[in-house]
Amino acid sequence: MIKHGSILRPLLLVTTMLFATAALAASADKLNRESDKALQVFKEEISGSDVFLNQAAGYLVFPRVIKVGVGLGAETGEGVLRVGGSTVGYYRTTSGSVGFQLGAQAKSIVIAFMTREALDKFRNSSGWKVGVDGSVALIDVGAGKTIDSDNIRDPVVGFIFGSKGLMYNLTLEGSKFTKLDKS
Numbered sequence: 001m002i003k004h005g006s007i008l009r010p011l012l013l014v015t016t017m018l019f020a021t022a023a024l025a026a027s028a029d030k031l032n033r034e035s036d037k038a039l040q041v042f043k044e045e046i047s048g049s050d051v052f053l054n055q056a057a058g059y060l061v062f063p064r065v066i067k068v069g070v071g072l073g074a075e076t077g078e079g080v081l082r083v084g085g086s087t088v089g090y091y092r093t094t095s096g097s098v099g100f101q102l103g104a105q106a107k108s109i110v111i112a113f114m115t116r117e118a119l120d121k122f123r124n125s126s127g128w129k130v131g132v133d134g135s136v137a138l139i140d141v142g143a144g145k146t147i148d149s150d151n152i153r154d155p156v157v158g159f160i161f162g163s164k165g166l167m168y169n170l171t172l173e174g175s176k177f178t179k180l181d182k183s
Contacts, residue, residue, distance in 0.1 A: 028182040038063035056112040058083040118155035
């Protein structure tokens with residue numbers, strides 16, 4: 001028999017941690033600076049990434065996405081949408097999971113929209129969810145590797161890098177992206 005306390009404690013812990021993260025929401029200027037730093041790390045770690053990003057119609061940069069889990073897991077972070085190298089919007093990513101998990105993790109995410117059509121579909125949505133509104137092909141490139149943009153044919157491509165923490169989960173499935181007002 002499952003006791004209510006054994007279910008409620010992990011849920012309360014995860015909820016509290018996510019609300020604390022959301023309360024620390026960054027200003028537009030800070031989010032742009034953090035995104036610039038994340039892009040610099042991305043470019044230093046992965047050869048060819050600057051050429052790849054220049055070929056993209058636009059890209060999302062989430063400099064810090066936090067995932068916490070104790071049985072139930074939740075993930076959130078804020079980022080920028082850049083088109084032509086300039087920030088054109090601010091977004092939040094969120095997702096949840098159920099299953100064996102314990103710990104916390106911070107990571108950076110870059111999602112590139114390789115076609116204008118994919119970018120427009122994303123920008124015109126009220127809340128874009130991976131696996132429902134579109135799929136993201138995750139590219140597994142470690143430090144010192146090269147992106148070969150000639151071999152990447154998917155309209156939306158994602159990179160997860162800089163993972164630090166006790167969890168390891170390379171997926172964006174079920175992640176939802178919503179536009180923020182940071183004017």
